[in-house]
Amino acid sequence: xxxxxxxxxxxxxxxxxxxxxxxxxxxxxxxxxxxxxxxxxxxxxxxxxxxxxxxxxxxxxxxxxxxxxxxxxxxxxxxxxxxxxxxxxxxxxxxxxxxxxxxxxxxxxxxxxxxxxxxxxxxxxxxxxxxxxx
Numbered sequence: 001x002x003x004x005x006x007x008x009x010x011x012x013x014x015x016x017x018x019x020x021x022x023x024x025x026x027x028x029x030x031x032x033x034x035x036x037x038x039x040x041x042x043x044x045x046x047x048x049x050x051x052x053x054x055x056x057x058x059x060x061x062x063x064x065x066x067x068x069x070x071x072x073x074x075x076x077x078x079x080x081x082x083x084x085x086x087x088x089x090x091x092x093x094x095x096x097x098x099x100x101x102x103x104x105x106x107x108x109x110x111x112x113x114x115x116x117x118x119x120x121x122x123x124x125x126x127x128x129x130x131x132x133x134x
Contacts, residue, residue, distance in 0.1 A: 024030045 025034060
């Protein structure tokens with residue numbers, strides 16, 4: 001029973017406190033406190049709204065700057081890749097031309113060497129024929 005008695009006392013005290021607060025808040029002084037509290041809540045809510053709008057605008061501006069920076073970086077990367085590609089193509093064409101020139105020189109030298117060797121073989125063959133006839 002002790003627990004029930006405590007519960008009833010607590011309920012009674014809660015009802016009395018609620019009634020006292022209700023009467024106080026309904027009095028002139030209580031209405032003034034409620035009005036003051038409402039005005040303060042409105043002020044804080046307006047300040048919070050203004051701060052949120054400011055932060056939102058700032059975040060939007062930063063996002064736009066970041067987007068612009070990213071787009072510029074992408075454009076510069078494309079230009080670099082295009083420039084590098086043209087440079088590589090140019091060097092490849094030069095290398096191809098230089099290689100063809102070297103191959104022509106090597107081919108001419110090889111033919112000259114073959115002609116020289118054939119000339120010497122023919123010369124030696126004639127000498128051997130003379131020796132063989134004698």
